[in-house]
Amino acid sequence: MNELRLPIADDMHIHLRNDERTEHAVRAVRAGGTGRVLAMPNTVPAVSNGAEAENYRRRLQDQGADFEILTTIKLTGRTTVEDISDAAANGVVAVKQYPMGVTTNSDDGVTDVRPLFPIYEAIQDKDLILSLHGEVPGVFVMDAETAFLDSLHDICRNFPKLRIILEHTTTAAAVDLVKELGDHVAATITDHHLAITLDDVVGSKIQPHHFCMPVAKRPGDRDALNAVVKSGHPRFFSGTDSAPHKVEDKETACGCAGIFNSPFHMQFLAHHFEESGMLDRLEDFTSRFGADFYRLRRNTEEIHLVREPCTVPERYGPMVPFRSGQTLNWSLR
Amino acid sequence: MNELRLPIADDMHIHLRNDERTEHAVRAVRAGGTGRVLAMPNTVPAVSNGAEAENYRRRLQDQGADFEILTTIKLTGRTTVEDISDAAANGVVAVKQYPMGVTTNSDDGVTDVRPLFPIYEAIQDKDLILSLHGEVPGVFVMDAETAFLDSLHDICRNFPKLRIILEHTTTAAAVDLVKELGDHVAATITDHHLAITLDDVVGSKIQPHHFCMPVAKRPGDRDALNAVVKSGHPRFFSGTDSAPHKVEDKETACGCAGIFNSPFHMQFLAHHFEESGMLDRLEDFTSRFGADFYRLRRNTEEIHLVREPCTVPERYGPMVPFRSGQTLNWSLR
Numbered sequence: 001m002n003e004l005r006l007p008i009a010d011d012m013h014i015h016l017r018n019d020e021r022t023e024h025a026v027r028a029v030r031a032g033g034t035g036r037v038l039a040m041p042n043t044v045p046a047v048s049n050g051a052e053a054e055n056y057r058r059r060l061q062d063q064g065a066d067f068e069i070l071t072t073i074k075l076t077g078r079t080t081v082e083d084i085s086d087a088a089a090n091g092v093v094a095v096k097q098y099p100m101g102v103t104t105n106s107d108d109g110v111t112d113v114r115p116l117f118p119i120y121e122a123i124q125d126k127d128l129i130l131s132l133h134g135e136v137p138g139v140f141v142m143d144a145e146t147a148f149l150d151s152l153h154d155i156c157r158n159f160p161k162l163r164i165i166l167e168h169t170t171t172a173a174a175v176d177l178v179k180e181l182g183d184h185v186a187a188t189i190t191d192h193h194l195a196i197t198l199d200d201v202v203g204s205k206i207q208p209h210h211f212c213m214p215v216a217k218r219p220g221d222r223d224a225l226n227a228v229v230k231s232g233h234p235r236f237f238s239g240t241d242s243a244p245h246k247v248e249d250k251e252t253a254c255g256c257a258g259i260f261n262s263p264f265h266m267q268f269l270a271h272h273f274e275e276s277g278m279l280d281r282l283e284d285f286t287s288r289f290g291a292d293f294y295r296l297r298r299n300t301e302e303i304h305l306v307r308e309p310c311t312v313p314e315r316y317g318p319m320v321p322f323r324s325g326q327t328l329n330w331s332l333r
Numbered sequence: 334m335n336e337l338r339l340p341i342a343d344d345m346h347i348h349l350r351n352d353e354r355t356e357h358a359v360r361a362v363r364a365g366g367t368g369r370v371l372a373m374p375n376t377v378p379a380v381s382n383g384a385e386a387e388n389y390r391r392r393l394q395d396q397g398a399d400f401e402i403l404t405t406i407k408l409t410g411r412t413t414v415e416d417i418s419d420a421a422a423n424g425v426v427a428v429k430q431y432p433m434g435v436t437t438n439s440d441d442g443v444t445d446v447r448p449l450f451p452i453y454e455a456i457q458d459k460d461l462i463l464s465l466h467g468e469v470p471g472v473f474v475m476d477a478e479t480a481f482l483d484s485l486h487d488i489c490r491n492f493p494k495l496r497i498i499l500e501h502t503t504t505a506a507a508v509d510l511v512k513e514l515g516d517h518v519a520a521t522i523t524d525h526h527l528a529i530t531l532d533d534v535v536g537s538k539i540q541p542h543h544f545c546m547p548v549a550k551r552p553g554d555r556d557a558l559n560a561v562v563k564s565g566h567p568r569f570f571s572g573t574d575s576a577p578h579k580v581e582d583k584e585t586a587c588g589c590a591g592i593f594n595s596p597f598h599m600q601f602l603a604h605h606f607e608e609s610g611m612l613d614r615l616e617d618f619t620s621r622f623g624a625d626f627y628r629l630r631r632n633t634e635e636i637h638l639v640r641e642p643c644t645v646p647e648r649y650g651p652m653v654p655f656r657s658g659q660t661l662n663w664s665l666r
Binding site for chain 2: 101102141142201219251255
């Protein structure tokens with residue numbers, strides 16, 4: 001196969017920030033073959049209610065966003081039931097929960113899920129989606145996602161109609177649990193977690209542009225992510241977790257978590273899916289399963305991928321994109 | 334206790350390199366309370382025979398080394414039995430084996446120990462020490478040391494009189510095996526592996542100045558290292574693995590492995606041992622057990638540590654020292 005025509009991609013988890021990086025992050029979306037995004041709310045200041053979500057959407061449009069923006073609000077200890085109703089009334093589609101201190105801009109995050117049950121109830125009532133960064137603060141980095149799975153189970157048991165997404169899933173254990181939990185629970189998988197392991201972060205060299213939270217895990221975990229995608233499981237779909245950190249915030253003594261993969265998102269995935277013998281699953285992963293779980297119309301606009309070498313540049317604005325300097329086998333025409 | 338008088342420390346594993354970093358690395362030795370070092374041979378070019386070892390020692394002295402230098406040669410696929418005899422004749426005390434490609438300047442390293450048995454025989458005959466970087470190339474970074482333990486066992490079974498040191502030990506499994514293997518097998522432990530885990534390398538932030546090979550492991554592994562030191566086990570002693578990488582080679586897209594801990598070595602260890610309730614074990618760890626295993630006279634020159642705050646500077650020459658910016662409770666007078 002030398003060309004692929006697919007519906008433009010959904011990115012069900014992206015960071016566009018709200019500062020000087022935003023113009024580049026916005027420009028990267030269509031460059032990478034994406035036409036609809038779920039914009040994460042951990043900006044500074046955070047997006048915490050419906051009005052702020054609507055303002056954030058407008059600011060992104062002012063920055064040149066020529067794609068559809070689905071909005072989220074950040075769930076903190078201060079979130080009220082009214083915030084949820086108000087968010088729903090403002091078209092917000094998901095409420096994002098962060099573990100305290102684990103990742104970028106998460107100091108107001110959550111340490112325990114039980115006190116949030118009234119909020120979950122409201123999210124369920126409004127038929128919004130609960131979007132989870134599933135790691136437990138203070139747990140050893142290789143175990144922090146697995147340690148969260150009990151909480152995920154607990155939430156599911158108590159809110160059987162609540163639609164939940166375990167975001168940027170990294171472990172075989174999480175894949176198994178999401179499969180087991182049934183139709184109201186899904187998972188997003190990033191581009192980079194399909195490709196890298198901890199060896200690519202702290203193998204014989206340290207590579208900050210491969211560092212994100214949750215950190216890439218073991219080869220067997222990466223294999224499990226690829227296997228579930230290859231199986232065509234409809235509750236595992238694409239969310240890049242693309243995060244535009246400036247090079248000086250990555251290549252430093254204490255660097256930020258996040259990988260900027262959106263500018264070559266579909267080029268990379270076509271390359272990776274072909275290499276992994278699952279090119280026939282690409283459209284489901286990027287353009288169908290996510291839309292279906294979110295109960296959105298599927299995208300109809302088409303993108304055109306061709307088998308022509310595409311070298312990822314060393315820089316994209318002030319950022320280093322994922323796979324910089326490497327050549328992918330597919331280009332976006 | 335407000336002051337400590339100890340014999341000057343032995344550092345049974347240090348990298349002094351052979352370039353513009355050397356003057357700073359040399360200056361750091363006495364600054365950190367060390368008076369005798371085992372200088373690692375993975376310089377560029379490598380130290381591979383007795384004459385090169387002697388030349389390297391002289392170059393270090395020319396660079397201002399005012400401490401005792403014990404020399405090593407690098408074991409590669411090209412090392413001959415004659416190289417071992419020649420090394421012994423030139424006063425070399427240890428032969429250092431690296432796994433291929435796992436760490437700094439190890440591209441000529443070893444992938445399999447069996448072909449080296451004739452060399453081990455010669456090392457045993459000459460009563461030199463076999464010094465092992467115990468990781469298996471190509472194995473996942475968190476498992477690479479444990480994967481080497483079978484080889485360690487194999488070498489010990491076949492060369493019952495060969496004195497072996499498993500360098501910069503990082504795992505509970507390695508500690509257990511070294512204890513079990515008996516009197517001819519020892520281990521060095523670095524300053525940093527007593528203090529950090531993988532969380533300090535790729536927890537919520539990425540910290541290249543905490544990155545070394547073998548990478549810091551789990552909390553339980555760190556606990557096992559501290560426990561064996563606290564127990565006063567005589568076959569576990571200090572080797573800093575201090576490695577002077579320039580800041581631009583650490584804070585970059587693909588950074589070097591190695592932590593520069595020697596300039597505040599004894600200040601840090603006094604602080605850490607006191608915090609860990611094992612200050613009474615410090616002298617054994619830094620000044621007795623290593624000398625005894627190497628069959629060297631014990632150091633008699635004294636150093637004087639006092640309980641006065643000591644802030645580690647942000648830079649030491651072109652390097653960032655371990656614990657830079659932090660204040661230790663002990664100073665060297």
